[in-house]
Amino acid sequence: MASTTAGTASTCSRMTHDPIASPIDTPNFIDNEFVTSKATEWIPVHDPATNNLVTRVPQSTPEELSAAVASAQRAFPAWKATSIIARQQILFRFTHLIRDNWDRLAAAITLEQGKTFKDARGDVLRGLQVAETACGITTQLTGEVLEVARDMETRSYREPLGVVAAICPFNFPAMIPLWCIPIAVVTGNTMVLKPSERVPGASLILAELAREAGFPKGVLNLVHGSKDTVNFILDEPSIRAISFVGSNRAGEYIYSRGSANGKRVQANLGAKNHAVLLPDADKDAALNALAGAAFGAAGQRCMALSVLVTVGESSQFIPELVEKARGLVVSAGFEKTADVGPVISRESQARIESLIGSAERDGAIILLDGRGYKPENYPNGNFVAPTVITNVKTNMECYKEEIFGPVLVCISVQTLEEAVQLLNSNEYGNGASIFTKSGSSASYFQKNVEAGQVGINVAIPVPLPMFSFTGNKKSIAGGGANTFYGKPGLAFYTQQKTVTSLWRRENVDSGKQVVMPSHL
Known part of the structure; x- marks a missing residue:
């Protein structure tokens, strides 16, 4: 796949509504490279204030989608083995870079989504707050240990799931990706993220900043498209969990099909x-x-x-x-x-x-x-x-x-x-x-x-x-069991492991053990 040095050097950093003479097509982000898509189907993105063309988003090809997942799979073993302190330090740099690029992210949001610039800055802030809170991972993810019997103890701790995915909506182009990326990766997962096809710019900037912060290749990948991309994510066996924010119609479909394929799914839906x-x-x-x-x-x-x-x-x-x-x-x-x-x-x-x-x-x-x-x-x-x-x-x-x-x-x-x-x-x-x-x-x-x-x-x-986002009833798929950030967010992106160990103080032959161990 050919990479492009243009990356995010497109209209997403321009504070203007002027017509763009030659809009740059939106690339995928795979293996820490902005990659020009070989798609045959492209989705136009228009400035809502003028309806001028801003960019085109690819319906990523099956090969590109598979490449993003393969990249995340390759990255996972080493990223899981990376110490939690090292992951925390990378996240510190990521949050610093978001602050440095605050206005740039807000400009991308205003241009593609239409919200006022000051409101777009608030969009970035609420996502940044999740990223900053995730930097406290060393105190949030401590395990438990108990001596359950003589010479025997049980410890419980949380491990990452593997490759996870996020399907994001148009209305919060920075906040919702930042509900997902920081918590997923700081806990040791790797991620495939699909921004809304209507507002790709902010997510591309976040990917660029993640690379600059030190995210290794494959820890964060971005792919684009509409229903075909969503179905790929729902059906791909290597993806263990999916986060979604959007309408009830889409969310109930995603929750049902993803769950049927054995994935964890958290989905925030409609409201009144x-x-x-x-x-x-x-x-x-x-x-x-x-x-x-x-x-x-x-x-x-x-x-x-x-x-x-x-x-x-x-x-x-x-x-x-x-x-x-x-x-x-x-x-x-x-x-x-x-x-x-x-x-x-x-x-x-x-x-x-x-x-x-x-x-x-x-x-x-x-x-x-x-x-x-x-x-x-x-x-x-x-x-x-x-x-x-x-x-x-x-x-x-x-x-x-x-x-x-x-x-x-x-x-x-x-x-x-x-x-x-x-x-x-x-x-x-x-x-x-x-x-x-x-x-x-x-x-x-x-x-x-x-x-x-x-x-x-x-x-x-x-x-x-x-705390955590805590909607209920039909606003949350599956009865609201999973929520995006706070302690429930950490629980969603991790799985619990308990280890029971026995280290005898004396070297004696305990003989046959044919009943459930108690060792009282």
């Missing part, structure tokens, strides 16, 4: 996150938080606020929320004043606008309509402005579907108990929040709501990586 607003809440603080959670990142995050449940008189706060939403600047992500960028594609824009239209047909009231919005200087972008819909019922399509856009649907109830019942009736369980000054109301909500991540006066309660 609710916030409950009580009349006693700090109104200004609550409305600012709600607007940011609903419309930030153009609503394209699994923890975005989708539903506002007003309790009693708090429904009177909605007009002020509408004015805050109306005041948000919708524009291209590199514009310094931008608060809300475009959505990822024309198809996504059309779907979001269709769901807004369905609300109108079902009898809801659109107080703020973001359809058809075209910012000055960006008439060809995939923009949907903040949208607020009231008089929503739980049987409406706009409530049942995950819209994944800057759309907030509002439901009014009379009591906190009604609000909790409404939340618990929803099939998703990623996040739920309450805004109140009442400790007893917050305590009732915390104890009774069925959601994995609960916020009290916090609109997006995603835990930092010393």
Whole structure:
């Protein structure tokens, strides 16, 4: 395979929306080299703010996919045998390089995904925090030992699985790869990572930085493509575990097929996150938080606020929320004043606008309509402005579907108990929040709501990586048994081994041993 010195020297480091005269095709990354694909099928990547062509992503060939796995297999024995201190030092350098290249990574995200530059920097930060926490591996992965009988002890410790894979979504091009790479490799695994075919740039930069940090050949490999690449990962016998973040349709397929092939699979799926607003809440603080959670990142995050449940008189706060939403600047992500960028594609824009239209047909009231919005200087972008819909019922399509856009649907109830019942009736369980000054109301909500991540006066309660991402119900495939970072993340990427040893203090012939050993 021919390597290319172009590597990541493409549009992913340019802070611009200008048309690119000769976009560079995206390479694979195999054996620490950027390798030009021999694909016959290419997937175009467009800047969501302009729809200018940024790059083309290959549907990697079967030979290229097999080469990436073979590289990871070759690297595993030596990487597993590398001391945990040595792996930790490499990860320290990796985190340092991410900090040095923070703006470069953010620029790649803004160009390919569309989120505002300041939000893209936050994308990098939340991934970096996972990498920094993984540097504490020497205190997180200690084993246990117990003298279980005279001259006999049992030790328990964790070992890497082998070759693992990650299938990443478009909405967090840096954060989700960094949920996977640091924990997987610092525990001694080697990885094959598939970025979203819509946003390859940030992952390519991370691969370049991993090589510079000292990752040996084969410890991290990147391949590209869509369904064919996913199916290869699901079916390849050498891949022991798979991490996935994305839609329910894709995630349930990946969980089912991967599990059927004997692989560990952790999959974070869809969501319909609710916030409950009580009349006693700090109104200004609550409305600012709600607007940011609903419309930030153009609503394209699994923890975005989708539903506002007003309790009693708090429904009177909605007009002020509408004015805050109306005041948000919708524009291209590199514009310094931008608060809300475009959505990822024309198809996504059309779907979001269709769901807004369905609300109108079902009898809801659109107080703020973001359809058809075209910012000055960006008439060809995939923009949907903040949208607020009231008089929503739980049987409406706009409530049942995950819209994944800057759309907030509002439901009014009379009591906190009604609000909790409404939340618990929803099939998703990623996040739920309450805004109140009442400790007893917050305590009732915390104890009774069925959601994995609960916020009290916090609109997006995603835990930092010393804890773990803890969605539940249909938001996590397989009932939420596995989560990405924190202690459960370490457990996912390792397997437990126990060793029982007997070293006699006296040299005596114990005779025949035909029963279970006890040696008391």
